[in-house]
Amino acid sequence: GGAQLARGYLNQPELTKERFINHPFNEGERLYKTGDRARWLPDGNIEFLGRSDNQVKVRGFRIELGEIESQLAYHPQVQAAVVVAHHKNHDKQLVAYFVAQDLIDSQTLKNYLLQKLPDYMVPTLFIKMEELPLNRSGKVDRKALPKPEVGIQEFIAPQNEVEEQLVDIWSEVLQVPKEQISTNSNFFALGGHSLLAMHMMHLILNKLQIEIDLKMLFQYPTIKLLSEAFKLHTEQEDFDEDEFETIYI
Structure with a gap:
């Protein structure tokens, strides 16, 4: 506030009304509402707490989007990044938009963030862009970012009993018709998140007698990949048992 405060934004009355408020x-x-959050410390200093417009609540967790963006920016192949919370199936879904010169896939970035942040802060989708849209102030224009859309993939039906059971489980957990679940569909792209993943892991344990963790689901996020991982796991267990019997017969 004060005498130096501007009158408002040029030719933007709605934004002026939103940002320039009456002194209480x-x-x-x-x-002027800067959007910054801070607190006055006992020693007289002011501690910056982040941006109010960058804080969201997803599945009960309060998340600072800037914290995710900072971790992404530390990745050596990422030049710029912004994270947005989009609404999907009556829930919020974290989507990361990033710029990178080198080829880098979403799974690599997911695994990287899982080492830095809690799983509920890891974005569901990663969208690579040539550049991030900027507004007149030179800041990222979040409203101009493209809406996340799952790319159209060839539908692949389940090929064995395990895949059929996984389709049933995914349909129950995600509340998606079985006819819409391809074995190459990504669990998280269909609306899955860590809480639903916990429910799914419980059903897999009960119905398939196979125990998996969240890290494995991030590593094998499709029914096809999970089924193949289960097969390798079973073959390894059989090999270990045969080796054990050979030693002690």
């Missing part, structure tokens, strides 16, 4: 204590004066 001094009548006739105005303040």
Whole structure:
């Protein structure tokens, strides 16, 4: 506030009304809402807590989007990144938009963030862009970012009993018709998240007697990949048992 405060944004009355507000204590004066969050410390210093417009609540967890963006920016192949919470199936879904010169896939970035952040802070989708859209102030224009859309893939029906059971489980957990679940569909792209993953892992244990963890699901996010991983796991167990019997016969 004060005498140096601007009158508002040029030719943007709605934004001016939103950002320039009446002073709650001094009548006739105005303040500018910066969007910054801070607190006054006992020693007189002010601690910066981040941006109010970058804080979201996803599945009960309060998340600072800037924290995810900072971790992505530390990746040596990422030049710029922004994270947005999109609404999907009555829930919120974290989507990361990033710019990178080198080829880098979404799974690599997911695995990288899983080492830095809690799983509920890891974005569901990663969208690579040539550049991030900027507004007149030179900041990322989040409203101009493309809406996340799952690419159209060839539908692949389940090829064995395990894949059929996994389709049933995914349909129950994700509330998606079985006819819409391809064995190459990504669990997280269909709306899955860590809480639903926990439910799915419980059903897999009960119905298939196979125990998996969240890290494995991030590594094998499709029914096809999971089924192949289960097969390798079973073959390894059989090999270990045969080796054990050979030693002690």
